[in-house]
Amino acid sequence: MTTILDDHPELRERLHELYRHLHQNPELSMQEHETAALIEERMGALGYDVFRCGGTGVVATLVNGDGPVIGFRADTDALPLQEDTGLEYASTARGALPDGTEVPVMHACGHDTHITAAIGAATLLVQNRDSWAGTVVFLFQPGEETAAGAAAMLADGLWDKAPHPEVIYGQHVWPGVTGSIDVTPGPAMSYSDAWKVTVKGRGGHGSQPENTIDPVVLAAYMIVRIQSLISREVAPLKSAVITIATMHAGLKENIIPPTAEFTVNMRNLDADVREHLLAGLRRIITAEAMASNAPEPQIEELYTFPLLINDEEETARVIEVLRGALGDDKVSEKPAVMGSEDFGALPDALGVPGVYWFFGGMPQDVVDSDEPTPSNHSPFFGPVMEPTLSTGTAAAYAVLMSRLGKNASA
Numbered sequence: 001m002t003t004i005l006d007d008h009p010e011l012r013e014r015l016h017e018l019y020r021h022l023h024q025n026p027e028l029s030m031q032e033h034e035t036a037a038l039i040e041e042r043m044g045a046l047g048y049d050v051f052r053c054g055g056t057g058v059v060a061t062l063v064n065g066d067g068p069v070i071g072f073r074a075d076t077d078a079l080p081l082q083e084d085t086g087l088e089y090a091s092t093a094r095g096a097l098p099d100g101t102e103v104p105v106m107h108a109c110g111h112d113t114h115i116t117a118a119i120g121a122a123t124l125l126v127q128n129r130d131s132w133a134g135t136v137v138f139l140f141q142p143g144e145e146t147a148a149g150a151a152a153m154l155a156d157g158l159w160d161k162a163p164h165p166e167v168i169y170g171q172h173v174w175p176g177v178t179g180s181i182d183v184t185p186g187p188a189m190s191y192s193d194a195w196k197v198t199v200k201g202r203g204g205h206g207s208q209p210e211n212t213i214d215p216v217v218l219a220a221y222m223i224v225r226i227q228s229l230i231s232r233e234v235a236p237l238k239s240a241v242i243t244i245a246t247m248h249a250g251l252k253e254n255i256i257p258p259t260a261e262f263t264v265n266m267r268n269l270d271a272d273v274r275e276h277l278l279a280g281l282r283r284i285i286t287a288e289a290m291a292s293n294a295p296e297p298q299i300e301e302l303y304t305f306p307l308l309i310n311d312e313e314e315t316a317r318v319i320e321v322l323r324g325a326l327g328d329d330k331v332s333e334k335p336a337v338m339g340s341e342d343f344g345a346l347p348d349a350l351g352v353p354g355v356y357w358f359f360g361g362m363p364q365d366v367v368d369s370d371e372p373t374p375s376n377h378s379p380f381f382g383p384v385m386e387p388t389l390s391t392g393t394a395a396a397y398a399v400l401m402s403r404l405g406k407n408a409s410a
Helices: 009-024 033-046 111-127 149-155 215-233 271-291 312-326 364-368 388-404
Strands: 049-053 057-064 069-075 094-096 102-104 134-141 167-177 181-183 186-189 191-200 240-249 259-268 298-305 308-310 331-333 354-362
Touching (some): 069 111, 111 167, 134 388, 191 215, 354 364
Parallel strands (some): 069 167
Antiparallel strands (some): 186 308
């Protein structure tokens, strides 16, 4: 496989260095201060007009004569996770959650790859500016993992400060074969809703449960019953998933605590299913508390991701562009995935099309192995640098040039 970076070996090496640095220095959502400063420096040095937006978001604009305005988004935040990839440039960084808890930090979702590829495409645009005309707006968005970043940039007046693109593109590395691209026309990524539930009981001695209301047992009933929402209240041909991945209660084995806490994450691709499940979650949590004669639980809505919809007409055009740039066998149409993104909020705020695609980051032998392929959000997720970075850079550049190039047809 060859890409445009084969003709720019010095740029490719600089991108490798940038990627290693970003991977070793991840920052948590809405805390991407050093990352934002680095992006500002790199994009400013290329000649882009740069400003901060939404705290740690960075907007970089380059005007190159008359022509269309096109947007491209790359997210920048990392995850609270201990890296276990064994890479020589593995992260040892630490950070603090909003509640002050110190945690390890890792680019386990590959956003370091996104930043690098976007800066690579931005560099190629500058180097080849005689071959295109118009305005390109790069959106380096913080806080994707918490659904806070796009909302923060919009609340900070993003589209009052930046030129309005007629279309916005984005991409995401994932555990597909490196060098490949996967695109989904129409609904592409799911709704996602997250709640924190505080179950209230009455604490006491473990030897005298009759004098208590045990919130641990009550939370366990809730957790088991919640899973029946998918199996018994969602039609089999509809897609939905509920995950309860954290549960905390108590400090000692013989003390029944006064409260227990768990979090719920729910995903689906249908607005009616989403509303039914949200109501069902609240119904079960409340009813189980009543059944145990417990106080009403406290439900805190943590975040909501919108349904990500790729504009079908524009997506069809992008697929042809990517096949032309990378090869027919490297670009595939795929069904929707149950992961979630806040990318769609950016084009939706302007009422313009958005298109979002995935590019692989794993060697063929790893994908074909009998062992599970390390996925996004895994401590083992470490995309190979090549041809992953070249593919992401080439894909972004090709799609942008398909709109901006002097021979482009919209």
